[in-house]
Amino acid sequence: MKKLQGLITTAAVALLLVTAGCKGGYNGQLLGEQDRPSWNPITPYGMVFVPSGVLHIGPSDQDVNASYQARAKQVSIVGFYMDDTEITNNEYRQFINWVRDSVAHKTLGHTQGGGEEGGEGAIDWNQKIEWGGGQKGGEEGDASLDEMYLPEDERIWGKKEFDLRKLKYDYEWFDYKAAAATKNRGKSRTSFIHKESVDVYPDTLVWVRDFSYSYNEPMTRNYFHHPAFDDYPAVGVTWHQANAFAFWRTRLWEDYKTPRGEPLMDIFRLPTEHEWEYAARGGKKLAPYPWGGPYVRNSKGCILANFKPGRGNYPEDGGFYTVRADAYWPNDYGLYCMSGNVAEWTSSAFYENSYSFIHDLNPDIRYDAQESEPEAMKRKVIRGGSWKDIGYYIETGSRHWEYGDSAKSYVGFRCITTFLGRDITD
DSSP states (O other): OOOHHHHHHHHHHHHHHOOOOOOOTOOOOOOOOOOOOOOOOOOOOTEEEEOOEEESSSSOOOOOTTTOOOOOEEEOOOEEEEEESSOHHHHHHHHHHHHHHHHHHHHHHHHOOOOTTTOEEEOOOSSSOOOOOOSSSSSSSSGGGGGGGOOOGGGGGOOOOOGGGOOOEEEEEEOOHHHHHHTTTOOOGGGEEEEEEEEOOTTTHHHHSSSSTOOOOHHHTTTSGGGGTTTSBOOOOOOOOHHHHHHHHHHHHHHHGGTTTTOOOOOOOOOHHHHHHHHTTTTTTOOOOOOOSSSSBBBBBBBBBBSTTTTTTTGGGSSSSEEEEEEEOOOSSSSSSSSSEEEEEEEOOOOOTTTGGGGGSOOOOOOOOOOTOGGGEEEEEEESSSSOOOOGGGTOOOEEEEETTTOOOOOOOEEEEEOSSTTTTT
């Protein structure tokens, strides 16, 4: 009898919905809008899901610097998707080539729309670019693109190469924290829109600059260019460039989804330092390393990450400099090289005492320093340690910093995007 009543009720609700849809009304019932798109979350390619949970932050081992920068505290982290590896050279090259082609299209006038007020309009990607001088095929090419190449007096052996200074990515972002401040109520929305223009090509000279009296020029010449390093982590990328990459990635995804009428995910971005630490632990509470610990070798004596073992036996762990981004075993969330290989940018500003005042709900400390502000205000947290660091710095609880406008041969990044909902299995 109960089953029959359930079927009758279901049929009645279905009839009511059909009636409401046909008449454009709701028959006096609170049904919610009926034309909402369905939402079936998918895991973006190359990412893994990290569920919501609690994290006990603080030192994993002796504080070798006696800095007291990581005090014990419990925080809660909402779920997110995270790249299973650091962004690789080949993935970053997709960004570079997109910017290069967009500059070329704009130079050639390959735009559509723009309105009567002289707006630039959207790029018409269906137009063909006639590269010249051995670039992307074609012998003559379009003379309008000559400005994209180095002037003749800057060429070596007369080789025609792109002027990398021309590769700038322009984007906009909205400052929600400033907009939410009580003191800013009533201000124009334009007050919180920031426009950025970022040089996107990585600094390949970091391999020489970072190490005095050390021969690393082959890495400068080849690391970002040669296919041997396609699947190695991108380095020489500043914090600002990493952010630009994340905004471009968001735009690339949204430009694909929007014409299809599909609902969008949250933006791609850098993780906060505690999102990073939570993911690095792989669900293991108080684990000093992504594989658990307490040692950097397994029972067979094999080193489990790419760092500086002992007193400096760099190749002992299987890599001299960086290694493939998916080297070694992943942690229990499926994330590779969360310790070692390259340290990773986070979105967090670095303050020595931040653990004393951060919120326990999704802690996040950001500060966008202006060019004129003191250098100390431009520090950004990096996590995970790198191929040139000792074991202490590859622990999940160790924190360090670099200036946001600096590029290093041992710092890369990966992206995350917040999960929209309770859990992927919900």
